[in-house]
Amino acid sequence: MSKVITPRSEDYSKWYNDIVVEADLAEQSAVRGCMVIKPYGYAIWEKMQHIMDGMFKETGVQNAYFPLFIPKSFFSREAEHVAGFAKECAVVTHHRLMNNPDGPGVVVDPDARLEEELIVRPTSETIIWSVYKNWIKSWRDLPILCNQWCNVVRWEMRTRPFLRTSEFLWQEGHTAHATSEEAQARAEQMVQVYAKFAREWMALPVVVGHKSPNERFAGALDTLTIEAMMQDGKALQAGTSHFLGQNFGKSFDVQFASADGSLQYAWATSWGVSTRLMGALIMAHSDDEGLILPPALAPIQVAMVPVYKTDEERSAVLAKFEEIGKALTAKGISIKIDDRDTLRPGFKFAEWEVKGVPVRLALGARDLAAGSIEVFRRDLLTKESVSLDGVAEMIPGLLDDIQKSIYRKAVDFRAAHVEKCDSWEEFKEKIGTGKFLLCHWDGTPETEQAIKDATKATIRCIPVDSFVCEEEGKDIFSGKPSHRRVIFAIAY
RNA sequence: CGGGGUGUGGCGCAGUUGGUAGCGCAUCUGGUUUGGGACCAGAGGGUCGCAUGUUCGAGUCAUGUCACCCCGACCA
Numbered sequence: 001m002s003k004v005i006t007p008r009s010e011d012y013s014k015w016y017n018d019i020v021v022e023a024d025l026a027e028q029s030a031v032r033g034c035m036v037i038k039p040y041g042y043a044i045w046e047k048m049q050h051i052m053d054g055m056f057k058e059t060g061v062q063n064a065y066f067p068l069f070i071p072k073s074f075f076s077r078e079a080e081h082v083a084g085f086a087k088e089c090a091v092v093t094h095h096r097l098m099n100n101p102d103g104p105g106v107v108v109d110p111d112a113r114l115e116e117e118l119i120v121r122p123t124s125e126t127i128i129w130s131v132y133k134n135w136i137k138s139w140r141d142l143p144i145l146c147n148q149w150c151n152v153v154r155w156e157m158r159t160r161p162f163l164r165t166s167e168f169l170w171q172e173g174h175t176a177h178a179t180s181e182e183a184q185a186r187a188e189q190m191v192q193v194y195a196k197f198a199r200e201w202m203a204l205p206v207v208v209g210h211k212s213p214n215e216r217f218a219g220a221l222d223t224l225t226i227e228a229m230m231q232d233g234k235a236l237q238a239g240t241s242h243f244l245g246q247n248f249g250k251s252f253d254v255q256f257a258s259a260d261g262s263l264q265y266a267w268a269t270s271w272g273v274s275t276r277l278m279g280a281l282i283m284a285h286s287d288d289e290g291l292i293l294p295p296a297l298a299p300i301q302v303a304m305v306p307v308y309k310t311d312e313e314r315s316a317v318l319a320k321f322e323e324i325g326k327a328l329t330a331k332g333i334s335i336k337i338d339d340r341d342t343l344r345p346g347f348k349f350a351e352w353e354v355k356g357v358p359v360r361l362a363l364g365a366r367d368l369a370a371g372s373i374e375v376f377r378r379d380l381l382t383k384e385s386v387s388l389d390g391v392a393e394m395i396p397g398l399l400d401d402i403q404k405s406i407y408r409k410a411v412d413f414r415a416a417h418v419e420k421c422d423s424w425e426e427f428k429e430k431i432g433t434g435k436f437l438l439c440h441w442d443g444t445p446e447t448e449q450a451i452k453d454a455t456k457a458t459i460r461c462i463p464v465d466s467f468v469c470e471e472e473g474k475d476i477f478s479g480k481p482s483h484r485r486v487i488f489a490i491a492y
Numbered sequence: 493c494g495g496g497g498u499g500u501g502g503c504g505c506a507g508u509u510g511g512u513a514g515c516g517c518a519u520c521u522g523g524u525u526u527g528g529g530a531c532c533a534g535a536g537g538g539u540c541g542c543a544u545g546u547u548c549g550a551g552u553c554a555u556g557u558c559a560c561c562c563c564g565a566c567c568a
Contacts, residue, residue: 087566123568157493157566164567217568225568237568276568307527346528354529364527374527492568 033159033166037275040355043299045169045278049149051201051297052171052273055193056147061173064146069118070127077126078251084218085122088155092118120153125219125244125270128174129252136266139178139258143186147173162279163236163492170274176249176266178258183267184222184243190271191224191241195465198238202277203294203407204228204284205414206238207436207487209461214445214452217270221245227460227487229414230283233434235460235489238280241271284410285379291356292379294406295399300336302328302395303352307345307364314341317363320388324361324373327392333399353378358402359395379406418467420485427476427488431457436489438467440482442475451477451488460487 037045053063069092076082096112121127128146135144149171159165173190177183191208198204206226216223220242228238248254249265258264285292295301304321308314321337328335336357338348345362352360362374362383373391376383379402386394414436421427421437431437432455441447441459452458454477462484463469469485476488 084567152568154567156568158564168568170568240568272568274568305527309526344526344528344530346526346530348529349527350529362527366527 033156033164035161035165035167035275040299041278044281044293044297045275047297047299048197048201048277049171052193052197053147053149055197056171056173059145059189059193061145061147061175063148065148065150066124066127066131068121068150070121070124072117072119074126074130075119078219078247080247081125081219081251085154088157089122090120090153090155092120121150122152122154123270123272124148124150124152124172125174125248125268126252129248129254129268132174132176132266133252133254136176136254136256138256141256142176142178142266143182144176145173145186146175147171160279160492162282163276165275168274168276170272172270172272175269176254177269178256178264178267180245180267183245183269187222187224187241187243187269187271190269191226191239194226194239194241194271194273198226198228198277198280199407201294201296202281202284203296203403203410204238204280205407205411207461207463207467208465209463209487211240211461212441212445212448212459212486214448215458217242219244219247221247224464225461227489228280228284229410229417229436229489230280230492231286231413233417233436233489235436235487235491236276236280236283237460237491238277239271239273242269244268244270285406286356289381290354292406293356293358295358295403298356298358299334300352300355300357301333301399302335302359302361303348303357304335304337304361304363305345305348305352306337306339307362307366309365313365316368317365320363320368321361324392328395331392331396333395349376353381358399361391377402379409418487420469421476421488422473424476427457428455431455431488431490434490436460436467436487438469438485439476439488440473440484441486441488442478442480442482444478444480447475447478447480455490457488457490460489460491462486 072091093114094108094112095114096109097106098109100107132144135141149169151167151169153167155166156164175183175186177186195206195208198206206228208224208226211223211225217240222243224241225237226239228236230236246265246267248268254266255263256266281293281297282291285294304325306314306317306321308317318337318339325335325337338352340348349360349362356378358378360376360378362376367373367385367388371388372385373388374383375386375391375398377398417434418436418438419430421430421439427437427439437457448459463486467487470483471485473482473485474480475482
């Protein structure tokens with residue numbers, strides 16, 4: 001593997017590509033804006049998937065699967081929704097290829113045109129609500145709480161690895177409820193699930209809040225978000241949960257007989273997180289040496305690198321590693337004994353660092369003689385020599401400490417880059433320097449748009465659980481009265 | 493769609509006024525190494541994005557074309 005260049009301060013996208021590609025995490029494929037996620041990177045996604053799936057199920061959600069293709073007519077029923085997605089849809093128009101009659105290669109068979117075009121799902125509200133219509137007759141059928149893990153396609157004009165790819169993996173939850181209150185409570189519940197996952201597993205501090213109307217999901221009455229801060233101070237929307245009101249119920253004619261005998265439209269929510277979370281994970285924690293994975297999500301938590309000269313030394317060291325490995329596995333820790341004998345130790349050290357493995361153990365004849373072992377922690381880049389006897393016992397506590405320490409570091413970083421701002425001049429100066437600015441906003445889309453046009457900054461959210469600031473003030477831009485501060489930032 | 497840029501071994505690049513296609517990394521072989529990304533020696537691998545033209549001769553010049561990248565508008 002070649003030297004990894006990581007100019008975090010100079011060229012973020014270059015850093016991103018180098019780390020990601022060189023770290024064997026993923027690479028851009030030939031398909032426009034799509035990603036190949038290599039096994040090591042995919043293992044991280046699988047772990048995230050597994051943990052979140054468990055959290056969803058604890059709230060009563062069940063997994064299901066709906067079709068990839070959406071007939072065009074389904075898709076166009078909810079006006080606002082289609083307006084939001086129409087510009088970025090992949091459309092299937094034919095179902096057959098044929099040999100090119102005029103030369104080499106294949107061409108689309110003109111006789112195989114579909115009567116109705118199919119849209120490759122950019123999100124599944126429309127097809128799911130078409131199905132829900134048949135599932136929902138009575139208040140007794142509600143709530144319906146479905147989630148699906150799948151891929152979706154959005155034909156973005158500009159793509160970015162992990163953050164905005166043409167095709168991405170995600171989960172989308174779609175629920176149907178008898179009352180507005182119940183649906184709103186569900187939307188809030190799920191955004192809290194996301195926040196908990198981000199904080200406790202990804203070691204990623206996030207702000208939970210409401211989106212301003214400008215930033216809302218197409219077709220939603222309210223959009224809740226978790227917003228994270230990356231190491232350059234930019235904001236990343238890491239997950240969203242929408243209260244959809246009765247928009248889809250009405251558009252897809254999903255009515256049910258309520259307990260009082262009247263016919264009512266169902267209330268809806270949808271919520272999702274995607275492989276963008278992996279982008280967040282990478283960008284929030286990595287340093288110039290490569291990835292730093294929180295132990296809770298690292299596919300390999302402890303890598304063991306043997307150091308030896310002779311075959312005797314090699315087998316003695318590997319035998320000891322086997323012993324330690326067994327003890328760690330028994331504690332539920334995932335390990336990797338790096339017994340590749342064509343590579344030198346220094347190379348292996350560097351490789352596990354690039355891949356973000358939280359703890360590395362190095363053991364050689366010297367250590368064996370002294371009864372010690374070298375323990376390296378990735379987040380601090382420190383190593384210490386500890387007694388061989390106690391090493392397996394100390395690892396769980398160490399992993400725990402690393403998890404907390406990574407989170408603490410991210411929290412401190414964010415705290416140092418959030419500030420109140422009450423002057424438009426100051427706002428213009430500071431917003432480009434990588435900060436969340438807590439400012440007063442008059443609540444109008446026009447003001448938000450004007451601020452965006454002037455500075456590229458948007459309202460990331462109206463916070464509900466941190467940085468909440470309910471107080472009277474004047475809009476940073478228009479000077480009109482405001483009742484609370486909101487978070488402005490430049491976003492990815 | 494607007495504004496820039498780039499197409500040359502797997503990857504990253506050089507290639508002068510047009511004259512036998514090169515370098516680094518990677519790969520393979522042999523040897524010495526192995527406590528922070530080893531070294532030496534040797535080997536393999538490219539019809540220079542595509543098409544047409546100018547020329548005795550084109551990676552190089554001209555015209556056309558295709559693809560990709562970056563900056564915007566759009567977005568999770």
